[in-house]
Structures are given as C-alpha cells and as structure tokens.
Amino acid sequence: MVYIKMKKAQMEVFGLAIVVILIFIGMIFAFRFFNPASTDDVKSRYVDEVIAQSMLTSMFSINTTCSLDMTELAKDCSIRNSYYCDGVLSCEYLDETIGNILSNTLEVWRKPYEFTISGTEIDKKYGDCSRLKKVPGTYHISLYPEAGSITATLTICRN
Amino acid sequence: MKKAQLEINETMIVLFIFILLVMFGVVFFARIHRINVEAEIAARQNLDLVRISQAISSLPELSCTIGNVQIDNCYDILKIEAFMKILEDNPGYFQGTLLYYTTINIRQYDPFNDVWTNEWNLHDNNIENSDQRKIFVPVLLYDKRTATKHFGVLDLTWYILR
Numbered sequence: 208m209v210y211i212k213m214k215k216a217q218m219e220v221f222g223l224a225i226v227v228i229l230i231f232i233g234m235i236f237a238f239r240f241f242n243p244a245s246t247d248d249v250k251s252r253y254v255d256e257v258i259a260q261s262m263l264t265s266m267f268s269i270n271t272t273c274s275l276d277m278t279e280l281a282k283d284c285s286i287r288n289s290y291y292c293d294g295v296l297s298c299e300y301l302d303e304t305i306g307n308i309l310s311n312t313l314e315v316w317r318k319p320y321e322f323t324i325s326g327t328e329i330d331k332k333y334g335d336c337s338r339l340k341k342v343p344g345t346y347h348i349s350l351y352p353e354a355g356s357i358t359a360t361l362t363i364c365r366n
Numbered sequence: 367m368k369k370a371q372l373e374i375n376e377t378m379i380v381l382f383i384f385i386l387l388v389m390f391g392v393v394f395f396a397r398i399h400r401i402n403v404e405a406e407i408a409a410r411q412n413l414d415l416v417r418i419s420q421a422i423s424s425l426p427e428l429s430c431t432i433g434n435v436q437i438d439n440c441y442d443i444l445k446i447e448a449f450m451k452i453l454e455d456n457p458g459y460f461q462g463t464l465l466y467y468t469t470i471n472i473r474q475y476d477p478f479n480d481v482w483t484n485e486w487n488l489h490d491n492n493i494e495n496s497d498q499r500k501i502f503v504p505v506l507l508y509d510k511r512t513a514t515k516h517f518g519v520l521d522l523t524w525y526i527l528r
Binding site: 230268 | 412
C-alpha cells in the first residue's frame with residue numbers, strides 16, 4: 208500500500224516536471240523566434256550600408272586645398288608618398304582629413320567604425336567592434352598608370 | 367460525498383491553474399508580438415527615411431550634374447539656394463508627395479580647417495509633441511561657381527504622429 212502511494216506521488220511530481228519543462232521549452236522557442244533584433248536586422252543593416260557607402264564616395268570625391276583631390280592623394284600615399292599638400296606629405300594630409308571627417312560625423316552620431324585603406328598605413332577605429340555586427344562599405348581606387356588598385360573600407364559596427 | 371466534493375475541488379484548482387498558465391502565455395506572446403511590431407515599424411520608418419533622402423538627392427531641382435552627367439548623392443549648392451527660395455514662395459511644394467512632415471538641413475563641413483562652414487535649412491515642417499526619426503547621410507556638395515566639391519551631411523528628421 209505504501210509502495211503504491213509513493214508511486215502515485217512520484218508520478219505527480221513527474222507530471223509537474225514535464226509541465227515545467229514544456230513551459231521552459233516554450234519560452235526558449237519564443238525568445239528564439241520572436242527576437243525583435245532578427246526581424247529588423249536586414250533593414251537596419253541596409254541603412255548602415257547606405258551611410259558607409261555615402262561616406263566613402265563623398266569623402267574621396269572632395270577637392271583638397273592643393274591641386275590633387277582625395278582620390279589622387281590616396282594613390283600617391285599608396286605608391287610613393289612624395290606629394291606635399293599644405294606642407295605635409297600626402298599620407299599625413301589624408302590621415303588628418305579623414306580623421307576630421309570621421310570624428311565630426313560617425314563619432315558624433317556614436318556609430319562605432321573601423322576604417323582602413325589597403326596599401327597605406329591609414330587605420331582608424333572608434334569604439335569596440337569585436338562583439339558587434341559589421342556592415343562594410345568599400346571604395347576602390349585604381350592606381351593607373353601603375354598596376355593594381357587600393358581599397359578604402361569603412362565598416363560600421365552595430366548591435 | 368465528501369470525497370467527490372474533494373475531487374471537484376481538485377479539478378477546479380487544476381482548471382484554475384491551467385487557465386492561469388494559458389493567460390500568462392497569451393499575455394507573454396502578445397507582449398513579444400507588440401515588441402516585434404514596434405521594431406518592424408521602427409525599421410520601416412528608418413528605411414522610409416533613407417528612401418526620402420535618396421529621393422531628395424535625385425531631384426533635378428537639387429542634384430548636381432558635371433558635364434551633363436548626374437553625380438550620385440551630390441547636391442548643387444546653387445540649386446539648394448534656389449530650391450529654398452521656391453519652397454519659401456510655395457510652402458506646399460512637394461509637401462504631400464515627398465517632404466511630408468520633415469526637417470531637412472544640409473551642412474557643409476571643411477575637414478581641412480575642421481569647421482562647419484555653411485548650413486541650409488531646406489525644409490521645416492515639424493509637428494510638436496510627435497515622435498521623431500532621424501538620419502544623417504554624408505553627401506557631396508558641388509559649388510558650380512568655383513567648380514569645387516565639398517563634404518556635407520544631410521540631416522533628415524521625420525515627425526510621426528503618435
């Protein structure tokens with residue numbers, strides 16, 4: 208008799224445990240599939256892509272205070288770094304100008320970013336991008352008449 | 367009789383707890399659904415902001431052309447000034463088709479001297495006590511008088527009725 212009572216109690220506890228497990232699985236399912244971050248991800252990513260790409264095309268199209276524009280300065284910086292603009296070499300001029308633009312825009316808007324130009328030592332960062340999703344924009348610069356090309360990459364990081 | 371009553375009580379308690387759990391589940395899912403819908407609306411509104419900013423930049427009244435070629439994401443400074451005058455004389459121009467309830471500012475930045483040099487308030491039709499969505503888009507500004515290109519930022523604020 209005692210044995211039967213014990214078994215019934217155990218069965219009830221077992222049933223309760225199943226209910227708790229089912230509720231727990233339901234909650235995991237809800238968090239997994241109804242996560243608001245995943246639904247707007249593509250759209251928010253697109254907005255950051257537009258900003259990154261617009262930033263690069265605008266930045267490399269502007270005229271400088273010397274006769275070369277930003278694209279030509281980037282070419283010189285990558286090939287020989289011999290052109291003086293406002294008394295400083297092209298790489299230094301480029302580095303300062305790009306730094307000013309990024310610090311007055313993306314940094315003010317609190318958007319973490321990583322910026323590099325391949326073939327040069329220009330490398331800028333703001334915020335910690337290591338744990339964030341990265342949205343890159345690229346701008347290719349031909350080195351013609353030299354062979355090859357360089358790429359400026361601006362990666363905007365987001366949650 | 368007493369035992370039967372006890373069993374009815376037990377059944378009622380089980381039913382009560384079951385209904386409570388179902389209600390908890392419904393409320394929980396409704397809240398999550400609401401958060402999802404709000405996030406979806408926010409994302410769509412951000413996209414609409416990009417759509418408006420791109421539509422503005424491709425307006426012939428504002429876009430810049432160099433040698434008959436239209437430049438992407440570029441605004442002609444002279445056209446901006448002329449467009450502002452048009453909007454001043456005709457406040458309803460583009461109101462219901464493109465500009466809606468927005469504030470649009472274009473600012474010019476001189477990265478060589480690290481100063482913001484110019485600001486044009488293209489459109490200002492705000493709604494008080496409304497929700498706002500903002501976007502900043504880097505743009506190119508072309509000055510035809512000097513044939514020079516400058517860096518700029520388009521600040522677009524969209525007012526949304528609550």
